[in-house]
Amino acid sequence: MGNKTNSLYKALRDYPRKRITLEELDRICSDHEQLAEQIKELTEQGVLIPVRSSKTNGNLKMPLYMKYTICIEKTAQISPDEINALYPRLSANGYLLRNREQFVNNKEFLCRLSEWLTQHEDDGKMSRRERSFSIFCDEKMFINYADSYAGQEEKLRESFILHRKTLKDQKYSLTNAG
16 A cells, blocks of 8 residues: 555645644544554654654554654655665664654765764774864864754754764764864
8 A cells, every 4th residue: 555545644744733643543544444554554654753652552463652743744855764774873763764854954964974984993083173084074074063053962962873982082072172
C-alpha cells in the first residue's frame, strides 16, 4: 500500500497541526480495520514519528503509540535512509530524523564530517582549527558554525555528536573559541 492509496496519508497532508493523537488518527481513518497497518507503514516511511513519551495503547498484538509527529512536508525533501547513511554516531539519537530541516540546512557540513569520521581512525591530538582544516579544508568551519548557531549549542551538540573519542579532546567543542 503506497502513499497514494493510503487514505490516512491523504488526510494527514491537510492536517493543521504537527502532532496527532491515536484517537484523532482513528477518527480520520476511513478504514478502521487497516488503521494499525497504515500507521505502521507511515511510520516506516518517516511520515509519522512516534512520540515515545506518550507510551503505547496497551495492545500486545499491535501496539501503537498514543501520539505521533507528522512529517509530510519534510519527507519530500529528505528520506530517512539518507540520514541513516551518515556515520552512525551522527544519527544515533534520532535528532536528525525528528528535525529533518536541520539535516537539510547542514547537509554539506554533516556529509563532510560523516565522510571524515568514516575514513579516519585516529589522527592524534590537534587544535580545533587544524582539525577543522583536515575535515573541511577550512580552518574556521567549526567556529563559523558555532557563531551562526549562537544560543543553540545544545542542539548542535546533540545533532552533530562530536564525541571525544573521535575528535580526541574537549578542545574541539564547537562552543569554545580558539
